[in-house]
Amino acid sequence: MNSTEILVIFLYEYKLGNNAAKAACNINQAFGENTITDRKVQRWFEKFRSGDFSLQNEPRGRPQTTVKNDDLKALVEANQTVSTRELATKMEVDHTTILRHLSEIGKA
Numbered sequence: 001m002n003s004t005e006i007l008v009i010f011l012y013e014y015k016l017g018n019n020a021a022k023a024a025c026n027i028n029q030a031f032g033e034n035t036i037t038d039r040k041v042q043r044w045f046e047k048f049r050s051g052d053f054s055l056q057n058e059p060r061g062r063p064q065t066t067v068k069n070d071d072l073k074a075l076v077e078a079n080q081t082v083s084t085r086e087l088a089t090k091m092e093v094d095h096t097t098i099l100r101h102l103s104e105i106g107k108a
């Protein structure tokens with residue numbers, strides 16, 4: 001069963017008026033123990049209660065930002081004394097990301 005099918009089942013259980021624990025129990029009974037956790041169903045039910053019935057997962061983790069080496073090179077060449085931490089702040093990325101990209105452009 002793919003993730004979209006499971007999300008449809010969550011929505012179905014929600015529309016039936018079941019609480020998250022009952023929904024998880026029903027799903028695990030039908031599809032096998034440990035198919036889903038109560039907590040996962042609770043998170044989706046919270047989303048449905050807020051009025052959001054989209055079945056798209058929200059992005060998780062840190063936002064993915066990219067560093068364009070040409071932009072980084074221009075910043076460094078404009079100010080040779082700029083620190084790597086200042087560059088990280090300006091480019092809104094982690095310090096180690098700046099270090100890696102500086103190495104890529106030969107400015108380590």
